[in-house]
Amino acid sequence: MSAVTHTKVLDLKGLLCPIPVVKMAKAIKEVEIGETIEAIATDPGVMADIPAWCRTTGNELVTLEKVDKQFHFVVRRAR
Amino acid sequence: MFAENATAFPAENTMQVSSNGKAVKNKLSMVVFSGDMDKVMAALIIATGAAASGMEVCMFFTFWGLKALQQPGKLTGKGLFGRMLGVMNRGGLDAIGPSRLNMGGMGRWMFKVMMKQKGVATLPELYEMAVDLGVKMMPCQMSMDVMEFDPNTFQENVTGPVGVATFLEEAAESKINMFI
Numbered sequence: 001m002s003a004v005t006h007t008k009v010l011d012l013k014g015l016l017c018p019i020p021v022v023k024m025a026k027a028i029k030e031v032e033i034g035e036t037i038e039a040i041a042t043d044p045g046v047m048a049d050i051p052a053w054c055r056t057t058g059n060e061l062v063t064l065e066k067v068d069k070q071f072h073f074v075v076r077r078a079r
Numbered sequence: 080m081f082a083e084n085a086t087a088f089p090a091e092n093t094m095q096v097s098s099n100g101k102a103v104k105n106k107l108s109m110v111v112f113s114g115d116m117d118k119v120m121a122a123l124i125i126a127t128g129a130a131a132s133g134m135e136v137c138m139f140f141t142f143w144g145l146k147a148l149q150q151p152g153k154l155t156g157k158g159l160f161g162r163m164l165g166v167m168n169r170g171g172l173d174a175i176g177p178s179r180l181n182m183g184g185m186g187r188w189m190f191k192v193m194m195k196q197k198g199v200a201t202l203p204e205l206y207e208m209a210v211d212l213g214v215k216m217m218p219c220q221m222s223m224d225v226m227e228f229d230p231n232t233f234q235e236n237v238t239g240p241v242g243v244a245t246f247l248e249e250a251a252e253s254k255i256n257m258f259i
Contacts, residue, residue, distance in 0.1 A: 014198050018128040022208055025131035056132040 006074060007031045012041035013070070020046050021053050028059060028077050036062060036076045046071050097251040106135040108253040110246070114143030114170070115178035116187060116202065122259045123205040129255070130212035137253070138209075139246040141219035145228055146170035147202075148218055153232040161227030170232075172202035210236045217241045217249075 008031050012020045020041050027037050047064065050073055054061040062074040095103040107129040111122045122138065130136045140148050149155065149170025156162035176187040194201070200208070210216075218233060220240035230240060250256050 016197065016199050018124045018131065018205075019200055019208075022127055022131045022212065025133075025212070053132055 004036075006038035007035035008037045010037055010039035012039050012043070012046070014042055016043050017045050017049065021049055024050070024053060024075065025057075028057070028075070031077050033077050033079065036074050038072070038074050041071045041073075042069065044071070046073070050075070095254075099248065099251045101252055103254055104135060104252050105133065106137070106249075106253040107255045107257070108137045108246070108250040109139065109257045109259060111138055111140045111144035111147065111259055112142055113178065113259055114146030114168075114175050116175045116190065117177045117179075118259050119144070119147045119172070119175060120202060120205065122257075123202065123209055125257070126214050127205060127208050127212060130209065130214050134255075136209075136212075136214040137217065137249045138214060139217045139219065139241070139249070142222045142226075145218055145222055145226060146175055147172060147206075148216060148233045148237050149228075150232055150234050155229065155232055156227045158227065164226060172206055175202075206234070217245065219246075 008027055010023060010027055012023060015023070020039075020043060024037070024039070027039075031037060047066070050064060051061055053059075054075060058079045060076040060078045062076050064071070064073040066072075097103045107126070109122060109126065111119065113119065113122075126136045126138055146168065147170070151171035151173055153170075154162070154165045155170065156165035176184060177190055180186040191201075216237045218228070218230075218237055218240050220242050222228070223230070223240055230237075
């Protein structure tokens with residue numbers, strides 16, 4: 001991805017619903033407010049689910065993009 | 080591209096009042112009536128997803144749903160009919176079969192193989208995840224009496240037996256209610 005360093009990197013490859021969201025929920029508690037988590041998933045469901053999860057939990061979705069067959073996203077803990 | 084969607088956070092500032100006059104919480108309550116593998120799976124996925132999204136979650140297991148809370152290998156029943164029921168319909172998350180095409184256990188086996196190939200979490204894994212996330216599991220007292228369930232046949236992390244009034248109190252203060 002970019003040259004920016006993220007506080008935490010999560011590997012969600014091969015995991016299906018609901019595990020990506022459950023792992024995000026755990027990981028977000030392990031970083032401070034303002035810090036970011038970078039994650040890579042293979043489940044196409046995250047394209048809809050991660051934005052929805054961010055809206056319900058009040059965290060900020062920084063980027064979400066499809067790279068080849070993987071989905072890269074960055075979430076910043078906002079609260 | 081999706082980032083602008085992430086700013087709004089509507090919870091808490093829209094205050095709703097429940098039927099018992101208390102504030103509605105960011106909470107999901109669920110009746111798990113079915114003891115079928117596929118339906119219990121849906122229930123557990125929704126429960127873990129809600130808990131991971133910051134909701135309080137309460138699951139009320141009644142009738143066949145109790146089969147999902149049973150420890151593997153522990154039989155239920157006291158009288159003749161109760162024991163027959165316990166033997167013919169073994170409980171536990173690994174023993175329950177799908178609602179359609181179970182075909183004497185073949186369907187269950189087939190679904191398990193297909194789910195494993197795709198890397199879907201198993202029911203015991205989902206249950207453990209739900210417990211880790213603080214999902215409350217409540218068994219129905221009346222169903223336990225009818226089906227002759229002893230509380231010590233249940234898995235860990237199940238609350239004491241409760242009745243309809245307890246569930247309704249939970250449901251009344253929940254934003255989302257479901258029956259599965």
